[in-house]
Amino acid sequence: MSKDGAFPRVRIPYGTWGSSFFPAWQSSPLAEVNIGQAAGEAMALILGRRRVPARALEYLVIGSTVPWHWKFWTAPLVSSCLGHRLPGCHVEQACATGLQAIAVAALEVQGGGNDAVGVLTFDRTSDSPAGVFPERRGPQRTAVLSDVWDNFGFDPATGGSMLAAAGKAARRHRLDRREIDEITLCRYQQYFAARERGFLDRVLVPLDLLTSAGRPAGRVAEDTGVKMVTLDGLRAMPELDSCVTAGGQTHPADGIATLLVTSPDKARDLSPRPEIEIRLIAKVDVRTGPGLMPEAPALAVQKLLRQTGLGIDQIAVIKSHNPFTVNDAIFSKLLGVDWRAVNRTGSSLVWGHPQGPTLTRIVIEALEEAVELGGGYVLVMGCAAGDVGIAGLFLVS
Template sequence: MAYKKAFIPYGGYWSSPFCRWQGSFSHLHSMVFAAEICTQALTEKKLDPEIFDEIILGMTVPQKSSFYGAPWLAALMGSPGITGPVIGQACATSAKCVSLAAAELELGNNETVLVVTCDRTSNGPHIYYPNPMGIGGKGDAEDWVWDNFNRDPYAKIAMIQTAENVAREVGVTKEEQDEVAVMRSEQYQDALKDNNAFLKKFMVQPVEVKDSSGRKVIATVHGDEGVFRTTAEGLAKLRPALKDGTVSFGTQTYPADGNASLIVTSREKAQELSPEKNIEIQLCSYAEARTKKGFMALSIVPAARKALSIAGIDVKDVAAIKTHTPFAVNDVYFCKEMGTRPQDMNNYGCSLVWGHPQGPTGTRLIIELIEELVLLGGGYGLFDGCAAGDTSAAVVLKVDVK
């Protein structure tokens, strides 16, 4: 879908740090935590929470009382008069939420939409499904996070096997994956320079983490937690996770906890809300794609090509690219097919480095894409990422710095 009326105010976005699962955020209710981060960000940016016409909530891991979805979250953050849907499209959740918000602007339904994406992969729910036809009436059980990581009910394989399938089909070696993983680790170091200058452009920090009572501070998180420095020597020593495979634990991401949000509004309202009147951010297009069963990463190329085509540009016209990278295989394949170089994408890091909370992963990548384009003086940007079910979603945006 192409967009003409959807804009993002410069600075109209924010993210919590991302923490590796079972880390400092592992006990926090993801929706309540997202509301706290939104409230803090809106206060710091001097934005009234009642400016929003609609809220779109993206999350993939149920939490207690998440039945009440976006209306509850809106009330928690001081916007009790608005409502909106809950979107869960696996790792493509963020892109779909942004697309839906942009569509609301195109249709004239709303003028200022808040997209909030959040998830906690830690301590995922253990779900019991009643089955009166079971032996003795015994029901079925599911570990929401762990079981779905390890088995696609259609392809009947784990996520990591899809990466191995792609590596085998297109000829991606362990050495190529190791090289990309080291590069992404080094790119993230640029985000930490000058006392985390890049991250401070959008990340709410520090975050005081309280106990279950909500009174006692038990930790203070100053930035992403769980990131490890990757070296060529270290990766060379790691064996593939699967027998006869190529993907090691060092060339795949890890589950994480966190949230990220952004505002989608009209051109005029974006200008009003932006602290930098010379910067304009326009959403241009959205596309999604699906590939053959069990080859998830193959879907990223058709999604990217479709989004670029809808926007009326070529990949050569793109100044910056950010990808959700659950496996280094993804970036190796993307570059081979799209004619790009690994070093020309994912500057300042990506989900391969700072983890994958699922729902908010793409939102943070889109935010980082915007900030990189501003540093470059403007241009087109492409976000692309695969998702469960052998699918992908891509977003094209444009930044003008006047």
């Protein structure tokens, strides 16, 4: 790989991003709206606050995992809700969707097809639709009702649940329950410290929502469902599987997150601070053994470091999508990283997991943290659907 990385033509204009807060499942005003329409309107609001004209965009990449009404029409419909009719596409890769959508946008720019691509990711677990599928294997075409939630409880490759994958990975790596509780407490402390000092105010945008009938649906201005935990409280929780408790796993949520991917010239034109340059250096995916999802992000990072020739000690900011504390414990063990140095401004373990926008929000927070530190390499990682890991490397200068 060249010193400029795999995407030398690609930049992410600083400050042209934003995310909603992530209200917890069934406490969310996003349950009352068409999520695709709401996402387009939210992107228009965020771009307006960043003083970026929607007409500057040439293409839109959207990402979501939960079906929504009119999803067939994907990005062209959502862009109309943004107020700017654009071509575009839809990306879906379970919990890796947010980072994968950024990579797809980067390929659009790197290939020269477009100079300014919007990335808009969203999901709403509060409205979990069910599909009816004809079952053709039996003597009769009986209807099979499949709910989106079924995917969390059943991996077709193993027959086990996501929870079982976390327990299996914990046993494989001989994790210590005491350390798992300590990491969990640290993650909550990191989130609340970042919130209290105003860091999250730089990336999270409150949203006032209307129903499809034009009535107020409510205001999204808090990561609802997040309460501080104690070490004694975590210690008292029963294990649902090896080292995994209710405190050491994330919760379903709703959310929207957006950023721009552009050419260098467009980045300078659109960013409120054009002197800050953000590059996407590399993105990798790996697949580990069946039902070992929590170890996959660490393996993806190892592959990425081999490809780039960097050492983990050269990374300024490390952030993970960690649906289970087990993920972070394994990463710390395999990479030799102090887990206190990871997720310093919060993580999805605490603020929730709406799949599509999860890694997009993580990327935004990680880049903002790097700017605050004065620059450096930024490492973002996550897992997806049973045994897949993804990792991305950015450079802020």
